[in-house]
Amino acid sequence: MIDRDELLHVARLARLALHEDELETTAAELSSILGHVAAIDQLDLDGVEPTAHIGDVSDSLRADQPRPSLAREVALAPAPAVRDDGFLVPSPQGE
Amino acid sequence: MAGAELEPVIGLEIHVQLRTATKMFCGCALGFGEPPNTRTCPVCLGLPGALPVANAEAIHYGLMIGMALESELAPISTFHRKNYFYPDLPKGYQISQFDLPLCSGGKLGEVNIHRVHIEEDAAKLNHAGASGRIEGADSSIVDFNRGGTPLAEIVTEPELGSAEQAGEWLRLLRTTLRTLGVSDVNMEEGSLRCDANISLRPVGTDQLGTKTELKNMNSFRFIERGIRAEVDRQRAIIEAGETVTQETLHFDPKSESITSLRSKEEAHDYRYFPEPDLPPVMITGEMLARASAALPELPAARELRYIEALSLSPESARLFAWRAELADYFDAVCAADKSLDRQLAANWVTELQGRLGEEEAEDSKVTAAALAQLAAMVASSQINQGGAKQVLDQLVAAGGDPAAIVADQGLEAVGGADELAPIVAAALEANPELTERLRGGDMKPIGVIIGEVMKQTRGRADGKEVTALVREQLGLS
Amino acid sequence: MASDIGALSAAAAAAAIADGGLARDELFEHYRARAAADQLNAFTWVAEAEPGAVDGPLGGVPLAVKDLFCTEGIPSQAGSKILAGYCPPYTATAVANLEAAGAPLLGKTNQDEFAMGSSNENSAYGPVLNPWDHGRVPGGSSGGSAAAVAGGLAPWALGTDTGGSIRQPAALCGIVGLKPTYGAVSRYGMIAFASSLDSAGPLTRDVTDAALCYRHLVGRDSADATSVAFPEPIEIPSSERLDGVKLAVPTALVEGEGIEPGVRASFEAALETARGLGATIISCEIPSAPYALSAYYVIAPAEASSNLSRFDGVRYGLRVEQAHLDEMYTETRHDGFGAEVKRRILIGTYALSSGYYDAYYGRAQRVRTVVAQDLASIFEQADMIVTPTSPTVAFGLGERTADPLSMYLSDLFTIPMSLAGTPAISIPSGLSEGLPVGLQICGPAFSENRILSAAHALEQAIGFDGSVTWGSD
Numbered sequence A: 001m002i003d004r005d006e007l008l009h010v011a012r013l014a015r016l017a018l019h020e021d022e023l024e025t026t027a028a029e030l031s032s033i034l035g036h037v038a039a040i041d042q043l044d045l046d047g048v049e050p051t052a053h054i055g056d057v058s059d060s061l062r063a064d065q066p067r068p069s070l071a072r073e074v075a076l077a078p079a080p081a082v083r084d085d086g087f088l089v090p091s092p093q094g095e
Numbered sequence B: 001m002a003g004a005e006l007e008p009v010i011g012l013e014i015h016v017q018l019r020t021a022t023k024m025f026c027g028c029a030l031g032f033g034e035p036p037n038t039r040t041c042p043v044c045l046g047l048p049g050a051l052p053v054a055n056a057e058a059i060h061y062g063l064m065i066g067m068a069l070e071s072e073l074a075p076i077s078t079f080h081r082k083n084y085f086y087p088d089l090p091k092g093y094q095i096s097q098f099d100l101p102l103c104s105g106g107k108l109g110e111v112n113i114h115r116v117h118i119e120e121d122a123a124k125l126n127h128a129g130a131s132g133r134i135e136g137a138d139s140s141i142v143d144f145n146r147g148g149t150p151l152a153e154i155v156t157e158p159e160l161g162s163a164e165q166a167g168e169w170l171r172l173l174r175t176t177l178r179t180l181g182v183s184d185v186n187m188e189e190g191s192l193r194c195d196a197n198i199s200l201r202p203v204g205t206d207q208l209g210t211k212t213e214l215k216n217m218n219s220f221r222f223i224e225r226g227i228r229a230e231v232d233r234q235r236a237i238i239e240a241g242e243t244v245t246q247e248t249l250h251f252d253p254k255s256e257s258i259t260s261l262r263s264k265e266e267a268h269d270y271r272y273f274p275e276p277d278l279p280p281v282m283i284t285g286e287m288l289a290r291a292s293a294a295l296p297e298l299p300a301a302r303e304l305r306y307i308e309a310l311s312l313s314p315e316s317a318r319l320f321a322w323r324a325e326l327a328d329y330f331d332a333v334c335a336a337d338k339s340l341d342r343q344l345a346a347n348w349v350t351e352l353q354g355r356l357g358e359e360e361a362e363d364s365k366v367t368a369a370a371l372a373q374l375a376a377m378v379a380s381s382q383i384n385q386g387g388a389k390q391v392l393d394q395l396v397a398a399g400g401d402p403a404a405i406v407a408d409q410g411l412e413a414v415g416g417a418d419e420l421a422p423i424v425a426a427a428l429e430a431n432p433e434l435t436e437r438l439r440g441g442d443m444k445p446i447g448v449i450i451g452e453v454m455k456q457t458r459g460r461a462d463g464k465e466v467t468a469l470v471r472e473q474l475g476l477s
Numbered sequence C: 001m002a003s004d005i006g007a008l009s010a011a012a013a014a015a016a017i018a019d020g021g022l023a024r025d026e027l028f029e030h031y032r033a034r035a036a037a038d039q040l041n042a043f044t045w046v047a048e049a050e051p052g053a054v055d056g057p058l059g060g061v062p063l064a065v066k067d068l069f070c071t072e073g074i075p076s077q078a079g080s081k082i083l084a085g086y087c088p089p090y091t092a093t094a095v096a097n098l099e100a101a102g103a104p105l106l107g108k109t110n111q112d113e114f115a116m117g118s119s120n121e122n123s124a125y126g127p128v129l130n131p132w133d134h135g136r137v138p139g140g141s142s143g144g145s146a147a148a149v150a151g152g153l154a155p156w157a158l159g160t161d162t163g164g165s166i167r168q169p170a171a172l173c174g175i176v177g178l179k180p181t182y183g184a185v186s187r188y189g190m191i192a193f194a195s196s197l198d199s200a201g202p203l204t205r206d207v208t209d210a211a212l213c214y215r216h217l218v219g220r221d222s223a224d225a226t227s228v229a230f231p232e233p234i235e236i237p238s239s240e241r242l243d244g245v246k247l248a249v250p251t252a253l254v255e256g257e258g259i260e261p262g263v264r265a266s267f268e269a270a271l272e273t274a275r276g277l278g279a280t281i282i283s284c285e286i287p288s289a290p291y292a293l294s295a296y297y298v299i300a301p302a303e304a305s306s307n308l309s310r311f312d313g314v315r316y317g318l319r320v321e322q323a324h325l326d327e328m329y330t331e332t333r334h335d336g337f338g339a340e341v342k343r344r345i346l347i348g349t350y351a352l353s354s355g356y357y358d359a360y361y362g363r364a365q366r367v368r369t370v371v372a373q374d375l376a377s378i379f380e381q382a383d384m385i386v387t388p389t390s391p392t393v394a395f396g397l398g399e400r401t402a403d404p405l406s407m408y409l410s411d412l413f414t415i416p417m418s419l420a421g422t423p424a425i426s427i428p429s430g431l432s433e434g435l436p437v438g439l440q441i442c443g444p445a446f447s448e449n450r451i452l453s454a455a456h457a458l459e460q461a462i463g464f465d466g467s468v469t470w471g472s473d
């Protein structure tokens, strides 16, 4: 149901490394889950609207009023790598 | 396709930072130029457990933009997640709008609007050189101060036909947004950013060629030059019998060159789905009334008022209305001298702008009061056109008071029979041959006589007055 | 008094403190010591001293909190290696509300990683043991919270429920667990699993404690746009009868395959008890129930795949250093996430990806609509729906880890309410083979007072004795 190439494509979108020895079992597990999930095909859903949010919230907007920001040391404290008061990352490629 | 004449088809995608007090989904104050990472909170850092709450004022500004662009406003507008990984995107998705944008359709000037939606800005990624952590690794530093700034994304239909038209229309859009007061619309600071979709098609057809996307051009000049360069590049490809590939491009204004932005073109799959953390936004009658009450006079209305109430020429009216800064300056000139002829004032404002290029009149050394004074001196014949232009040159260069410059340099017009008649008489006397021809009705040599008078008066005489005096002195009717 | 402290319910302890019979620090120290000596692996962090409790209606009764609630300056790891040692700069609204009402933080409890699991075996910090039988699972994902309360290591605890993660471990550990109406409790500061389904609620020894805790959990939070004000105050239940109450049993569902005979017997006995208290029992159907599980296993992973994208090694948590950005991302996420989390990220990414969205996510959202309609039409004829909470009692450690699908079936009875956003409670209905069985009572949105009242009446009549476990560990 899900083949190696599809699995690699999805893993790429999800930025999840899948090492060679994980491919086969992962594909099998996903296929089995997707096979089960495919049961929803049997339900007649003509004319049924999708539900994205349950419950009614009418007044969900926020007034445009500033609140204090975090101190920089606090913001940076959990970062794995910091330089020049910012979060250090490997540069994206191709730019 | 080779041989057929090709025309550009250009669509613009403009990201406008909204001038709210706080970010789109959190209470961090917006800022520009603060020290890095001092305007962040759990929400805009994408910390685990933090949730977005939409800024009512950003929605309000979005509605004002929609009204100004004559868009259809959604009764219910929803947010979606646009999923992709990038270090400037803390949550791994951008909260944007997808199938129910705030505004659909619309028109500004002659260009149709496709849609306007609200989203959050990315953070800033600064290149930092070698990482120092891993050999050979290149690194960047992320500053989240800008991350989460509210944006309105305005998308036009692909209807613009040239780089010049795109530049001119973008100025109108900028003026409109500035007038609305919803954004600083400052391209250098990045509060107005423009992407262009460009393709070519044979003239007279409506087929669409493969389009490329020119990213993030940050000044009007670069936009026009970038589009022109890309149109030329595509034309060369097509005329060589090859095909244009769909890609994202970057224009380098220094080298005038265009480069592909992504080395390996990655298939984009943003996996849009409704943002579960944000309930749909209901646009109430109250919200619409508030947005509508906040609308100022927009360029189209201003253009009409200039023509109807001030009797400006349609050319002057449009020039000013499409460039609010210039119109504001013109208004200031008129306010400085209420008796001034409006078209005369308009002509001198245009004259000034011609000398300034990209610089705005209000930022120049020429104050509105000085320009009004100069125009008034022309109107009362205290100074002639040529003299006035000399004064304007000096005002542009160094500012100052026009009357003082005129007095200092003796640029007053030489006029009236008392002053000018003897000079004309002397010029006729010094050129008996030409005087005879003139007397005989051949008016061709009049230019030489005028030139002589101008030389004597150092350009301060009025050509028409000289001609009249010649006729009078020679007894011509 | 000290020797009897552990026998007090949270409400009784609060009352004892209020009338001066019990010192607050004595109570805290009793639980702190027990939690620190934890044999169940229920805690991932335990306070070293009472954090200076606030005076309030919760009387200083200490609270155990599921690890995925952010607590300022205290590890909040959501059961994941990717958040090992992570201390957030802010506290979740639900925790802050209970602290402000007078419940000091006792410790953080173990859980399935990012709340994905039904056995608590998916924790980077090791499995939690069931206090009734240390060879069995406590259920999940709030397994640490359930085991801590059932094992007498905490008087009460906070958990979260996305597809059954409060109710199922409560059932398997023989305690009470309330999953609220969606939106009634703020999600701000809860590390998200599936945003449109996640709810925070109490795990307690009895229904009274659940009501007392829940009373201080509810409320509109301006930091959570999906939160709503509860329309009425939460009452402390006192009812001992069910006269006039109509209970609906989804017959086909509870008579289906996979339900253990002992669970069925306990459920039927509970129905008899309810009849004896004056309730009417009717039969009903949830035609969409078989599809609800499938829809859930699309919607929850889809939202999770997006919610977990922020764990990218840039701002916090684990990073596997690499020269190139993409390798840093992929290796960090490979090493930081456990197998079940990766499985669900992949399923969710697939379900949202171009070409599959309509077939999976789009359809699942439509099923959700039908499930909500099915429940709503039952509530036109009955006050509440009752089912067993879980088709089985606590199963053995490692018994289902090899087959993710069999694990998913644990949530068969709890998922419809999650999809519909309706409240449900699990209370112990008795024992099967010496292990607790849970009874689920579900009502329409915002019917918590009625559910708690019915649960209280049944609890009194059933007389389940959990003290066998909280007396010792």
Ligand SMILES: [Mg+2]
Pocket (backbone or CB within 6 Å): B015, B119, B153
């Ligand atoms: Mg955009």
Ligand SMILES: [Zn+2]
Pocket (backbone or CB within 6 Å): B023, B026, B027, B028, B039, B040, B041, B042, B043, B044, B045, B148
């Ligand atoms: Zn912020």
